[in-house]
Amino acid sequence: MTELDLQKLGVRGVNSALHGLPEGANAQDWLISNPMGQHAIACGLDAPLKVTIDGHVGFYCGGMNQQAEITIQGHAGVGVAENMMSGQVRVKGSASDSAGATAHGGLLVIEGDASSRCGISMKGVDIVVGGSVGHMSGFMAQSGHLVVCGDASDALGDSIYEAIVFVRGKVAGLGADCIEKEMRPEHLVKLAELLDAADIDADPGSFRRYGSARTLYNFDIDNADAY
Amino acid sequence: MCGIVGLYLKDPNLQANLGALFAPMLIEMTDRGPDSAGFAIYRNPVDQHQTKFTLASDEPDTDWTSLGTALKNALNCQARLDVHGDHAVLVTDADPFATQAWLAETRPQIRVVGSGRSIEIFKQTGLPKDVVEQFKLVGAHGSHAIGHTRMATESAVTTAGSHPFATGLDLCLVHNGSLSNHNHLRRGLERSGIVFQTENDTEVAAGFMTMKLRQGLSLHAALEAGLVELDGFYTFCVGTADGFAVMRDPFGCKHAVLAETEGWVAMATEYRAIAHLPGADAAEIWEPEPHKIYTWGSAH
Numbered sequence: 001m002t003e004l005d006l007q008k009l010g011v012r013g014v015n016s017a018l019h020g021l022p023e024g025a026n027a028q029d030w031l032i033s034n035p036m037g038q039h040a041i042a043c044g045l046d047a048p049l050k051v052t053i054d055g056h057v058g059f060y061c062g063g064m065n066q067q068a069e070i071t072i073q074g075h076a077g078v079g080v081a082e083n084m085m086s087g088q089v090r091v092k093g094s095a096s097d098s099a100g101a102t103a104h105g106g107l108l109v110i111e112g113d114a115s116s117r118c119g120i121s122m123k124g125v126d127i128v129v130g131g132s133v134g135h136m137s138g139f140m141a142q143s144g145h146l147v148v149c150g151d152a153s154d155a156l157g158d159s160i161y162e163a164i165v166f167v168r169g170k171v172a173g174l175g176a177d178c179i180e181k182e183m184r185p186e187h188l189v190k191l192a193e194l195l196d197a198a199d200i201d202a203d204p205g206s207f208r209r210y211g212s213a214r215t216l217y218n219f220d221i222d223n224a225d226a227y
Numbered sequence: 228m229c230g231i232v233g234l235y236l237k238d239p240n241l242q243a244n245l246g247a248l249f250a251p252m253l254i255e256m257t258d259r260g261p262d263s264a265g266f267a268i269y270r271n272p273v274d275q276h277q278t279k280f281t282l283a284s285d286e287p288d289t290d291w292t293s294l295g296t297a298l299k300n301a302l303n304c305q306a307r308l309d310v311h312g313d314h315a316v317l318v319t320d321a322d323p324f325a326t327q328a329w330l331a332e333t334r335p336q337i338r339v340v341g342s343g344r345s346i347e348i349f350k351q352t353g354l355p356k357d358v359v360e361q362f363k364l365v366g367a368h369g370s371h372a373i374g375h376t377r378m379a380t381e382s383a384v385t386t387a388g389s390h391p392f393a394t395g396l397d398l399c400l401v402h403n404g405s406l407s408n409h410n411h412l413r414r415g416l417e418r419s420g421i422v423f424q425t426e427n428d429t430e431v432a433a434g435f436m437t438m439k440l441r442q443g444l445s446l447h448a449a450l451e452a453g454l455v456e457l458d459g460f461y462t463f464c465v466g467t468a469d470g471f472a473v474m475r476d477p478f479g480c481k482h483a484v485l486a487e488t489e490g491w492v493a494m495a496t497e498y499r500a501i502a503h504l505p506g507a508d509a510a511e512i513w514e515p516e517p518h519k520i521y522t523w524g525s526a527h
Contacts, residue, residue, distance in 0.1 A: 037499035055508055058499050075512040077498055078482060096484065096514045115514040116479050134479070135517065 001052075002027045007034040011041055018045055018068075037077065042070050045087075059096075062089040065106060081108045084125055097134065100127045103144070109198040116153070119146045122163055128198035136175065138165050147194050149202050157210050161217060165210040166191050168202060177216035183209045228378035229403045230256025230496045231390075233464040234504075235371040235471035235523050238490035245270075246367030248504060250359045252493070253374040255500040257355045260376025263389035264358040265350025267399040267466055270369030272345040277305075278323040278396075281341040281348045282330070283314045283386060291315045294334060301329055312361040314340070314349050323396075338387060338424060343397030345370075345468050350389035371524075373466045375401040382427045392430040394421055395437030397468040402429040403481045403496055406459035432457060436465065446470050450520045462515075464494050470524040479517030486510040492523050 004014045014032055021027065025047075032053045035041055039058035042051050045068040053061070056074035066085045071092065078096045081089040084103040091099075094112030101117070103125030110118075110127070116134030119127050124144045132150030139155070141163030151169035158175020164187070165178075174180075191204040232252040236242055245268065253264060273279050295308040295317070304321035319326055323342060330337055341348035349362040355376050359365065375390035382388045391399040406412075409428035412435060417423065421434040435457065439449035446467055453463075453474065460480040465472040473494045475483055484498045488506045495501050498512065515521055 036502040037497065039497075039499075056498055056502065056512060058497055074508070075484075075498065077484070094513055096482070097479065113513070116517065134514075 001029040001031050003031045003033055005033050006038060006041065007036065011038050014041065015043060018042065018047075018049065018051065021047055021049070023047070035074075039077070042068070045070070048087075056093070065089060075112075076110075080110075081106070081125075084108065094131065100125050103127075105144075107194075107197055109200070111200075113150065119144075119163070122146065126194055126197075128194055128200060130198075130200055132169065135172075138163060138178075139175065141165070145190065145194055147191065147198070147207070149200060157212070159216060160210075160212045162212060164190075166207040167210065168207045171208075171210070174210065177213050178210055179213045181209045181211050183207070228259050228380075230259035230376040230500070231374070231401045231403045231462065231464050231494070232256060232496070232500050233371070233373045233401070233466070233471060233473070233492075233494040235492045236490070237492065237523075239370075241490055242370055243368045245369040245372055246364045248491075249367075249372045249374065250364045251503050252495060252500040253355045253359060253364070253376060255503075256374075256376040256496060259496060260378045261354055262379050262384045263350065263352040263377045263386065264355035264375065265348065265377075265389045265391055266358075266362075266364065266372055266374035267341065267346055267348045267391045267393070267401075268364075268367055268369045268372045269345045269397075269466060269468065270347065270367065272468070273318050274320075275344075277318055277320050277344070278326065278342060279344060279347065280317040280319070280323075280326065280330075280339055281314055281346070282317055283338045283340045283350075284336060285313070285386065286336060287313065289313070289315075289337070294337070297333065298326070298329060301333070302326065311349060311363065312351070314362065316347055341391075341393040341399060343393075343395075343468060346393065346397045346399060346466070348391055348393055348399060350375075350391065351386050352384055352389065370469075371466055371471050373399060373401050373464050373471075380405060382425060385425075387425050388427050390429055391466075392427065392433040394423070394430065394434040395440060398433065398437055398440060398466070400429065400433040400436060400463055400465045402432060403462045403483075404460035404476065406432060406457055406461065408456075408458040412456065428459070432461070432463065440467075446472055446525075447520055447522050450474050450522075454518060454520070462496070467525070470522060472520060472522040473515055474520050475515055475517045477518040479514075483515050484512065485515050485521065486512045 035055045043063040046066040058077040062070045075093040076095040082101040084106045090109040097115040100108045111130040113131035118133045118137040128147040135153040138157040142161040148167045154173045155175035157178030302321040306319040393399040406428040409431040462481040462483040
């Protein structure tokens with residue numbers, strides 16, 4: 001494992017070192033030490049690297065990730081793994097708001113709680129939260145899966161498109177056009193697969209499924225006067 | 228934008244280092260607020276019969292000594308003045324209302340930025356690091372401190388418009404966000420006798436809390452009333468003589484993070500302001516929930 005000391009190199013130095021690796025480079029395992037809550041750590045990676053960040057991080061950690069497997073050994077600030085395309089980001093602690101915002105692919109695992117707007121406008125990412133999520137999670141979520149092992153706060157899945165939400169605990173309230181849906185066998189299979197990938201031990205049968213009623217985002221002739 | 232920070236020491240052994248621990252928190256938030264900075268520090272509580280005022284002057288050649296002498300003669304009282312940059316801390320046994328009235332009448336150019344038994348408030352336009360240096364924050368001791376770095380949106384970049392805002396004894400408040408009903412609230416509070424020095428929205432929030440505390444509410448209950456009546460976006464960090472509180476609006480629009488160890492509780496807009504504190508790595512860290520009041524010390 002190769003160590004990058006963020007206090008010595010700065011965020012730009014650390015990120016440049018990871019961006020500059022030639023394809024197929026031998027050094028694949030990296031440890032970023034002294035993150036000190038700085039923003040944009042390990043952003044824009046595009047190689048099959050294993051990156052461990054030894055501490056708490058600030059905003060947008062692991063943003064735009066492709067291929068890399070990033071583990072944060074602590075708390076993650078706002079917008080962790082935002083716009084991730086592929087790979088994996090794992091937060092060992094909790095995450096602040098807008099985790100996985102607009103992410104297109106890959107897997108985001110938050111072992112603790114995620115704050116408000118988790119998975120806002122997600123476009124294909126799979127997000128597994130070991131704890132609970134804050135209000136307006138899954139807002140305008142377009143595609144992908146949001147799995148919540150704890151509770152969900154108000155307005156879950158407001159204005160949701162085709163993303164699928166699974167919640168094991170209590171849901172304080174559903175947002176506009178979000179409804180509970182039947183848990184069919186294929187959903188149980190997919191949920192088991194996601195929990196397994198996230199390495200979280202939970203019974204898929206104990207979750208409920210939520211998704212779009214599809215009444216909001218389709219044009220309805222009765223609403224023509226509103227435009 | 229704006230950055231807010233607060234540090235409440237649970238372990239009295241840390242009190243000698245309050246300033247050294249707190250100054251880097253304020254400086255780390257420079258990117259969020261380079262226009263002005265300020266902090267309130269709770270230290271050296273005065274006797275029951277005394278009041279401590281923090282006074283500020285925009286005139287560099289203010290003769291603080293003659294101010295002290297004139298006050299003593301006018302109100303037949305004791306008065307001690309310690310000068311800190313362009314601020315001075317006045318400790319007097321005169322009636323606090325008489326003191327303020329005397330100041331307003333004879334020294335209208337002097338602003339009272341804080342008053343109480345232990346609070347001292349220092350604020351100035353310019354970069355946080357310069358404000359820290361001017362008021363010698365690093366060497367300061369105390370039990371808790373609250374600070375603000377400002378990127379002005381709702382009112383002008385002036386020392387008077389800098390946070391923290393204090394309108395009542397030992398109470399101060401810093402704010403990240405903007406209030407939308409402050410003019411309406413200000414009119415009501417003024418009718419009830421709260422005096423405002425600026426057009427700033429945050430000063431209204433401080434005045435609101437002062438009014439509620441004067442009515443006999445606890446800090447916690449005053450904040451609960453704030454959740455109902457203050458409209459807008461806010462993350463507040465509030466200090467009283469022996470209490471510390473954090474509150475966010477119902478939508479959680481403005482960033483905030485809390486960290487707690489056995490020795491301290493810290494609040495900041497961003498975690499990086501907390502990262503250097505001893506034991507931060509192992510602290511419990513969480514984002515305070517919207518519409519929820521967090522308090523430490525004597526707040527109930």
